[in-house]
Amino acid sequence: MNKIYNPSRSEWDAVLKRPTKTVDDIEDTVNQIFAEVKAKGDAAVAKYTDMFDGIKLENTLATSEEIAAAEAEISEELKSAILLAKKNIEKFHAAQKTEKVEVETTSGVKCWQEKRPIQKIGLYIPGGSAPLFSTILMLAVPAAIAGCKEIILCTPPNKEGKVHPAILYTANLCGVTKVNKIGGIQAIAALTFGTETVPKVYKIFGPGNQFVTVAKQLATRHNVSIDMPAGPSELLVVADDSAKPAYVASDLLSQAEHGGDSQVILVSTSKSFLDEVEVAVEDQLSALPRKAIAEKAIENSKLIYVENNEVALGLINEYGPEHFIISTENNEFYTKGIINAGSVFIGSYTPESAGDYASGTNHTLPTNGYAKQYSGVNLDSFMKSMTFQQISEEGIKSIGPAIELMADAEGLQAHKNAVTLRLKDLS
């Protein structure tokens, strides 16, 4: 791994650079696929499924027979594990429900805020290099709690035109309306514009590779919203001599194995700890089935030595990691001081994998520094906050003159008239 000692502030940008492609790199491809899917619907989706996934598919919709067969293919142990994870995710997300906010701002002026579910949503479930059925729990469970009506799922087919049975099983378990065997940019295009088979949705959720992430970002130009840019996984660990090198190495590798474009970083105030983790990473890497992928990600990764906790915290907030593990003598310092991170894991017995699967928190999180301005998926992601107001005679008499004055000052006579007419009737 790349070791860096005491980088100065002016070097942070270069040291913390991500390996992922951006909108500029992929925009032309996305625009071309979007235009074709918009014009030709399913036929364009089929063309790109053949091109990128290597399969000619006549029908992209998973059938009820396929879903029933999937249930039989999943072991009882795996079903129990999925149910345990679902229960915890449900508990954590149901607890995020909020009460109606109601205030009488002035006597006779009642204002309130209530939430309503987004009616039609699209879920992207990654499946290029691993079938991430756990992501269905992270998206469809809160969608059901919020009350979303139509849940349209897209996930890439394999070379036989199939999707992993655990994806079909989990989608069915969580009340997904339709499962489409479509991946990549063409899936995001189908959800954005709608095709003969795929309904157009109002908001698209879910993580994916660089192509999916850029496609989601560009979809927002076409009257659809997205949860956030949730691209290639990343992890930053801050740890010192109080941590166990083998645990830290296992956490780093857990995110490195997602893809060659993932990035993992260890920040420490101990040079010898960095050395020990480096050795542990080498040891564990050799036994991993996805060694080649993890190795590639490790090439993008860094071991960074800094002099003290204050500098470490500044650097971490500048990076804004998707996942942040804290394993130091002073965990509270980092827990209190972290401002930019998708999800935080504290202490030796809190591996990042816990949040990926079963602790209850959501694993769909902002990457590429977007933790500075976006939250990870949560219950509110599936709702809109609407405001309501009801004003009595007393209320309009009270605030009406101020509205008239302000409308007049903005030169908007019709706005003023809407109040003046009512005030005249009441005088």
Ligand SMILES: NC(=O)c1ccc[n+]([C@@H]2O[C@H](COP(=O)([O-])OP(=O)(O)OC[C@H]3O[C@@H](n4cnc5c(N)ncnc54)[C@H](O)[C@@H]3O)[C@@H](O)[C@H]2O)c1
């Ligand atoms: N941030 C998060 O919350 C989060 C959560 C889970 C996973 N992830 C990330 O999701 C990603 C999953 O990636 P994946 O590739 O395994 O699956 P994926 O489903 O995201 O992407 C596969 C699709 O990419 C398309 N594609 C592949 N090469 C292409 C090319 N050259 N041009 C155009 N399109 C192409 C294909 O259509 C294919 O169906 C990983 O990077 C992982 O780290 C992120």
Ligand SMILES: N[C@H](CO)Cc1c[nH]c[nH+]1
């Ligand atoms: N670590 C991923 C989010 O970046 C989520 C995931 C799903 N399965 C395993 N991991």
Ligand SMILES: [Zn+2]
């Ligand atoms: Zn993961």
